[in-house]
Amino acid sequence: MLHVENLTASIGGTPILNGLDLDVGSGGVHAIMGPNGSGKSTFAHALAGRDGYEIDGRATLDGVDLLDMEPEARAAAGVFVGFQYPVEIPGVNNMYFLRTALNSVRRARGETEIGARDFLAVAQEAMDLVEMKEDFLHRAVNAGFSGGEKKRNEILQMAVMEPRLAVLDETDSGLDIDALRIVASGVNALRRPERSMIVITHYQRLLDYIKPDFVHVLVDGRIVESGDHTLALHLDDHGYADFVNHDLDDAPERPLSGAAR
Amino acid sequence: MTATSTAEHQEIAGLTYPTKRDEAWRYAPHDVLGQLSFGLSVGSARQLPPAFDASISALEGPRIVLINGVVDAERSDLSALPVGLRLSTFEDARRDQPELLAVHFDSDVDLSTDTFTALNIAFGSNGAVVHVTGGHAIDVPVQIVDIALPDETGSTSCSGVVIHLEEGASATVVETRIGDGDFGGSNTRTTISLGDQASLAHIVLQDIALTQVHLGRVDATQGAGSVLRSHLFNLGGRYGRVDYGVRLAGEGAKVELTGLYLGMGNQVLDQQVTVVHAAPDCTSRQSFRGILDDESTGVFNGGIDVRPGADGTDAEQSNDNLLLSDRAEANTQPRLEILADQVACKHGATVGQLDTDALYYLRTRGIPEAEARRLLVGGFADQVVDTVDNEILRTWITERVRRHDG
Numbered sequence: 220m221l222h223v224e225n226l227t228a229s230i231g232g233t234p235i236l237n238g239l240d241l242d243v244g245s246g247g248v249h250a251i252m253g254p255n256g257s258g259k260s261t262f263a264h265a266l267a268g269r270d271g272y273e274i275d276g277r278a279t280l281d282g283v284d285l286l287d288m289e290p291e292a293r294a295a296a297g298v299f300v301g302f303q304y305p306v307e308i309p310g311v312n313n314m315y316f317l318r319t320a321l322n323s324v325r326r327a328r329g330e331t332e333i334g335a336r337d338f339l340a341v342a343q344e345a346m347d348l349v350e351m352k353e354d355f356l357h358r359a360v361n362a363g364f365s366g367g368e369k370k371r372n373e374i375l376q377m378a379v380m381e382p383r384l385a386v387l388d389e390t391d392s393g394l395d396i397d398a399l400r401i402v403a404s405g406v407n408a409l410r411r412p413e414r415s416m417i418v419i420t421h422y423q424r425l426l427d428y429i430k431p432d433f434v435h436v437l438v439d440g441r442i443v444e445s446g447d448h449t450l451a452l453h454l455d456d457h458g459y460a461d462f463v464n465h466d467l468d469d470a471p472e473r474p475l476s477g478a479a480r
Numbered sequence: 481m482t483a484t485s486t487a488e489h490q491e492i493a494g495l496t497y498p499t500k501r502d503e504a505w506r507y508a509p510h511d512v513l514g515q516l517s518f519g520l521s522v523g524s525a526r527q528l529p530p531a532f533d534a535s536i537s538a539l540e541g542p543r544i545v546l547i548n549g550v551v552d553a554e555r556s557d558l559s560a561l562p563v564g565l566r567l568s569t570f571e572d573a574r575r576d577q578p579e580l581l582a583v584h585f586d587s588d589v590d591l592s593t594d595t596f597t598a599l600n601i602a603f604g605s606n607g608a609v610v611h612v613t614g615g616h617a618i619d620v621p622v623q624i625v626d627i628a629l630p631d632e633t634g635s636t637s638c639s640g641v642v643i644h645l646e647e648g649a650s651a652t653v654v655e656t657r658i659g660d661g662d663f664g665g666s667n668t669r670t671t672i673s674l675g676d677q678a679s680l681a682h683i684v685l686q687d688i689a690l691t692q693v694h695l696g697r698v699d700a701t702q703g704a705g706s707v708l709r710s711h712l713f714n715l716g717g718r719y720g721r722v723d724y725g726v727r728l729a730g731e732g733a734k735v736e737l738t739g740l741y742l743g744m745g746n747q748v749l750d751q752q753v754t755v756v757h758a759a760p761d762c763t764s765r766q767s768f769r770g771i772l773d774d775e776s777t778g779v780f781n782g783g784i785d786v787r788p789g790a791d792g793t794d795a796e797q798s799n800d801n802l803l804l805s806d807r808a809e810a811n812t813q814p815r816l817e818i819l820a821d822q823v824a825c826k827h828g829a830t831v832g833q834l835d836t837d838a839l840y841y842l843r844t845r846g847i848p849e850a851e852a853r854r855l856l857v858g859g860f861a862d863q864v865v866d867t868v869d870n871e872i873l874r875t876w877i878t879e880r881v882r883r884h885d886g
Contacts, residue, residue, distance in 0.1 A: 269840055291844075297845055306838045
């Protein structure tokens with residue numbers, strides 16, 4: 220389904236991804252783990268279509284080349300990326316945003332648009348999934364949301380968009396244990412035989428809640444080890460030191476700056 | 481209009497127009513202003529565009545409509561006024577409420593430097609008086625519509641609005657300034673006086689034709705504990721300008737001025753604001769936002785003037801600009817003068833472009849770039865529109881703002 224081959228990405232001449240290979244089959248849940256600075260978020264942005272990277276290699280979804288597509292076309296093709304730092308958009312109503320997003324991909328796929336009333340039912344179901352109250356829909360997108368609310372909003376969007384491939388980037392970062400449980404159970408409820416997921420995380424903790432079929436270790440922009448979920452347990456006990464041949468840089472990755480004005 | 485030398489014209493003939501050296505007129509298109517002509521109002525025989533009639537009747541309630549500075553009785557509606565509301569023309573008020581008009585025509589403004597106010601006093605002999613008596617709360621919005629239909633001389637109509645709320649009274653007044661046709665424009669002046677504990681919601685929609693000029697001035701004096709919330713939507717005109725002068729004269733008075741200006745083409749949209757804290761424990765908020773496209777220019781010149789004895793003043797000012805083109809220009813100028821103690825005074829200004837991270841985020845959700853831009857621009861504007869409490873007015877304003885930011 221998703222086929223990534225020799226993917227490279229650099230920014231201003233600095234290489235970040237150095238020949239990443241990955242195959243994700245239909246219905247599979249793959250975890251990508253790695254130390255800070257290993258390229259995890261860059262991989263997510265490379266799939267989503269963020270500007271500013273020099274990209275080479277191949278990434279296809281159901282045989283369709285993603286890398287030449289605009290971000291909105293990738294969404295229409297079924298790619299959804301849940302971000303580590305969801306952007307705040309003051310003044311844009313969450314419900315209106317969600318319906319515009321859903322109808323945009325439906326339009327791009329030649330499907331009929333969904334009306335306001337039918338959409339409310341879709342949104343209601345998605346909100347139940349992440350245990351959100353209705354006022355959530357009437358607030359501006361992520362504006363003034365707590366860290367947990369932002370992550371729940373990402374999962375809510377994923378539930379509404381029903382993607383073919385969901386890439387969840389550090390969905391567990393900044394969550395307390397209750398929020399983590401809600402987010403993880405939301406993700407689990409969205410597992411489908413026809414939907415693949417890539418769960419990117421620094422810590423094994425999330426994988427106690429979301430059981431992956433495969434675990435990959437990303438170091439220096441390359442997958443250096445793959446295995447089943449026991450690999451994650453090994454990393455939890457031993458850290459990434461076995462896979463890294465230089466000092467680990469624990470500096471946090473650069474966050475997406477907020478949209479707040 | 482007759483632009484010839486009337487007695488009034490002679491009196492003011494010695495006045496000179498402001499120049500670029502006058503700080504408050506620095507960004508005005510002086511060549512354009514120089515082509516305007518002023519004279520006594522004689523109305524117009526021209527037909528109104530049908531869209532104007534639709535726009536006027538879109539808001540239900542009492543209203544006075546002025547065309548080229550003359551009251552249009554047919555389009556005005558003074559029937560079924562709620563108890564406590566006196567809505568009248570200047571002509572009627574001269575007979576029945578001369579004291580209210582006296583305040584309007586005895587302006588504090590230095591007429592030797594403020595030429596357009598002097599012209600308005602000379603030629604703006606018609607207008608509307610909104611008077612709410614003793615403690616009445618008027619729920620239905622009162623609408624004043626000023627329409628400019630200039631002739632080929634670049635005629636600029638002059639008119640006035642007087643709003644007086646007695647102690648404890650409350651009301652909502654909507655002033656719409658529109659225009660059609662040739663070059664020319666309108667010059668309006670509003671005088672607001674609020675008694676103690678009175679509360680006014682005030683909306684100014686400036687949506688004159690893009691070839692025309694609007695010069696507006698709003699002066700307010702507030703009694704103790706009174707509240708003024710004024711929302712400016714400065715949208716139209718080759719040059720669209722509104723000056724606010726608010727005097728917080730009674731203890732604990734509050735004023736909230738919000739504004740939105742949307743520029744395109746070569747528009748210059750200019751807001752000049754001065755809030756005077758002349759009594760203790762008053763609160764003022766100035767919050768203006770601009771969205772500027774093409775080669776348009778936005779101007780915010782905002783003053784906070786805290787007089788001796790106005791202790792406990794709480795004043796804030798913000799001006800945020802979104803530039804949609806690299807040829808657009810935002811000019812922001814705060815002026816603070818503080819002569820009292822225990823004063824909390826904040827001001828801030830930003831000029832920026834559309835947030836590329838937000839744009840990317842929306843696009844990853846399948847929203848095409850052009851629509852994502854519209855959504856972000858609309859969101860920036862909606863934060864001003866959302867400050868209008870009345871839902872009917874908010875919807876009405878949203879429709880008008882959308883025509884400019886689409």
